[in-house]
Amino acid sequence: MPSMKILRTIGLLASGLCCLSLPAWAEKADRDKPMLIEADAMRHDESKLLTHFTGQVVALKGTMVLRGARMEVQQNKQGQQIAQIWAAPNERVFFRQKREGLDEFTEGEGEMAIYDSQADVVTLIHRAEVRILRGTEVADQLNGQKIVFNNTTEVMTVDGLPKGAQATNGRDQRVRAVLTPRKTTAAPNAVPAPAPAVPALRLSPNALESKKP
Secondary structure, eight states, rough: OOOOOOOOOOOOOOOOOSSSSEEEOGGGGGGGGGGEEEOEEEEEEETTTTTEEEEEEEEEEEEEEEEEEEEEEEEOTTOOOOEEEOOOOTOOOEEEBBBBSSSEEEEEEESSEEEEEETTTEEEEEEEEEEEETTTEEEEEEEEEEEEEHHHHEEEEEOOTTTTTOTTTTTOOOOOOEEOOOOOOOOOOOOOOOOOOOOOOOHHHHHHHHHHH
């Protein structure tokens, strides 16, 4: 098939087991935005309701960005669509999305990503990593075998490998997290309350008389 650039609006599934749970707070408006997919080539099989995108795949949905080497979208008869995105060998899929009401972004990577537009869930699998950016600074960082962003329940879960299992890179894949305290603005110095007024000293007329020479 000749190389081509394709933009196509589609809606796109995943679930995960909980290990470490944190709030997600993704941009709420994203779930109602169309998804645009750009790739070098596309192949659609109507009999299987299956669409393949290959070559520098980029999927955009509001503030959400997904990038990988290839994407497969499977649709069932009820119209539910499942999108799976794979990275090139020795690389990882990239994910990024703005956080609701904050100058913050969630970005992450994994060898594979799954997106469910109906449930508004993103899953990163194998060598998964997530970073929370506050402005341009990395605040929180999470690593695990699988990371799930459930924007409907506003919960993010991170799983490691089962006990005794070994990651493909030879290292154990326990959940690791670096959580940075959010900076708070110091309250302005309190203005001291005015001292209570001291009543003026009053002398009785007799006292004044006693002071006369």
